[in-house]
Amino acid sequence: VSDLRESLAEATELCRELQARLQMSEQMREEATLSIQELRAQLQAVSDDVVAAARGSVSAETDRLDRLQELVNEQQAKVEREREASEQRCAQLEASQASERRGWADRLEKLEAELRSTQREVLRLTQPPARPVSTHGSPMPLQMPRHPGHTDTPEHGMHLSDAHFSG
Numbered sequence: 001v002s003d004l005r006e007s008l009a010e011a012t013e014l015c016r017e018l019q020a021r022l023q024m025s026e027q028m029r030e031e032a033t034l035s036i037q038e039l040r041a042q043l044q045a046v047s048d049d050v051v052a053a054a055r056g057s058v059s060a061e062t063d064r065l066d067r068l069q070e071l072v073n074e075q076q077a078k079v080e081r082e083r084e085a086s087e088q089r090c091a092q093l094e095a096s097q098a099s100e101r102r103g104w105a106d107r108l109e110k111l112e113a114e115l116r117s118t119q120r121e122v123l124r125l126t127q128p129p130a131r132p133v134s135t136h137g138s139p140m141p142l143q144m145p146r147h148p149g150h151t152d153t154p155e156h157g158m159h160l161s162d163a164h165f166s167g
Contacts, residue, residue, distance in 0.1 A: 018104045025097040
């Protein structure tokens with residue numbers, strides 16, 4: 001029973017760790033999304049500056065517009081590089097998260113199987129053997145051991161219906 005409690009405590013702790021990691025992964029994904037949105041806002045701000053500058057005198061503003069266009073191109077290239085890098089980081093993060101989720105799912109599945117096995121063992125240890133039922137639906141008497149102190153074993157009176165309790 002103490003092993004079962006320990007296994008349950010370990011499984012509970014692993015579940016908590018998994019939830020914390022999943023929350024952290026989601027937070028990182030949200031941060032990456034916000035970063036992309038900020039880069040888009042910066043690009044829009046630069047574009048707005050270009051439009052505002054173009055409203056002045058065409059002849060006086062031509063040089064300035066050319067310089068601003070170069071800045072816009074540089075900013076767009078920078079934003080595009082940063083966007084691509086962010087998307088790549090997001091893809092890597094998602095792949096890592098998927099792999100980690102698969103690993104945690106596998107570990108959780110193994111722990112659940114261990115837990116079920118432990119529960120079956122606890123059940124076997126804490127419940128008396130089932131009495132076989134006759135074909136008429138009434139319990140059949142248990143066969144007694146052949147001599148005092150003898151245990152029920154397949155050789156000495158244990159029924160096949162009791163076999164599932166033997167682990």
